[in-house]
Amino acid sequence: MDPFEEFEFKPLTEGLGFHKKKSATPAATSKTEEPSTHAFIKDQGLELIEETSTDPLRPPLPRKKNTPAAPAPGSLTEVGGDGSAAVDEILKTLQKNRRLDFESSKQKISQATHKTEYKKTTWSFSAALLDGMLVLASSLLCMIILLVATKVDLIGNLSNPDAQGMIYLSTVSLFAGVAFIYLTLNRIYLGYTPGEWAFDQRIGTPEELNKASYSLKVVGRSLLVVVTGFIVFPILSALFNRDIAGSITGAQLYKKA
Numbered sequence: 001m002d003p004f005e006e007f008e009f010k011p012l013t014e015g016l017g018f019h020k021k022k023s024a025t026p027a028a029t030s031k032t033e034e035p036s037t038h039a040f041i042k043d044q045g046l047e048l049i050e051e052t053s054t055d056p057l058r059p060p061l062p063r064k065k066n067t068p069a070a071p072a073p074g075s076l077t078e079v080g081g082d083g084s085a086a087v088d089e090i091l092k093t094l095q096k097n098r099r100l101d102f103e104s105s106k107q108k109i110s111q112a113t114h115k116t117e118y119k120k121t122t123w124s125f126s127a128a129l130l131d132g133m134l135v136l137a138s139s140l141l142c143m144i145i146l147l148v149a150t151k152v153d154l155i156g157n158l159s160n161p162d163a164q165g166m167i168y169l170s171t172v173s174l175f176a177g178v179a180f181i182y183l184t185l186n187r188i189y190l191g192y193t194p195g196e197w198a199f200d201q202r203i204g205t206p207e208e209l210n211k212a213s214y215s216l217k218v219v220g221r222s223l224l225v226v227v228t229g230f231i232v233f234p235i236l237s238a239l240f241n242r243d244i245a246g247s248i249t250g251a252q253l254y255k256k257a
Contacts, residue, residue: 118205120246121255123237130195131182132230139178146174176226183222187251188215200256203246217251224249 147154157167186193191209192202203221208214224245225233233245246252 116206117257118202118254119257120243121201121253122241122243123234123253124196124199124201125234125238127193127195127199127201128234130198131193134194135175135179135182138182139175142178143171143174179230180222180226183225184219187218187222196253202254203251205254214251217249220249221245221251 143154146152161167183193187203190197191204191206196202203218204214236244243253
């Protein structure tokens with residue numbers, strides 16, 4: 001075997017045409033191998049596997065569903081059967097609320113225009129009893145303050161009175177003065193005493209409360225009741241079923257109708 005047969009001359013630079021060109025068979029073979037490999041995979045039942053570049057163990061990414069775009073704020077939308085029913089319900093609710101508001105406003109107007117009516121009445125034992133208890137408590141409080149200020153022995157003076165009996169007269173005068181102040185001030189400024197208020201009674205009507213003559217009538221009624229001893233006119237009023245003290249002084253006793 002001649003050693004020069006295997007000797008090959010190589011040019012120093014490319015492009016002179018003496019070197020051998022590489023054959024394109026590998027590329028061609030790779031192209032021909034791909035369809036054959038794909039056919040083989042399909043024959044073996046592995047056609048569900050995707051391309052070789054993807055990982056078959058990795059789960060596929062979730063795909064976005066085609067959702068309808070939200071309508072623009074100013075655009076008009078078509079209302080179906082359920083939508084029309086909802087609109088009807090909303091309209092009915094608005095109409096009902098408007099009717100309730102109208103009725104409530106009408107009721108408020110009627111209440112504002114409605115005035116409390118009063119009718120003439122007579123002496124009430126329950127109101128007088130409550131007022132008597134309050135007057136007695138106020139008289140005892142004033143007596144305690146007086147005894148503390150003067151340092152007088154009330155028990156000794158009551159057990160050993162003087163010849164004129166001024167101690168008894170002073171005690172009765174204290175009780176009468178407290179009762180007069182109690183009746184006069186409450187009726188002038190409020191129109192009623194606490195006892196009369198508790199049983200829906202008052203002296204005169206609310207329209208008479210701001211008149212100057214009303215105060216004079218109240219003072220005359222209180223003075224007449226105190227002077228007669230708190231008993232005479234109540235008994236007469238109960239017998240005749242009429243407010244006699246109110247008829248005399250003009251300070252009539254009223255009650256809510």
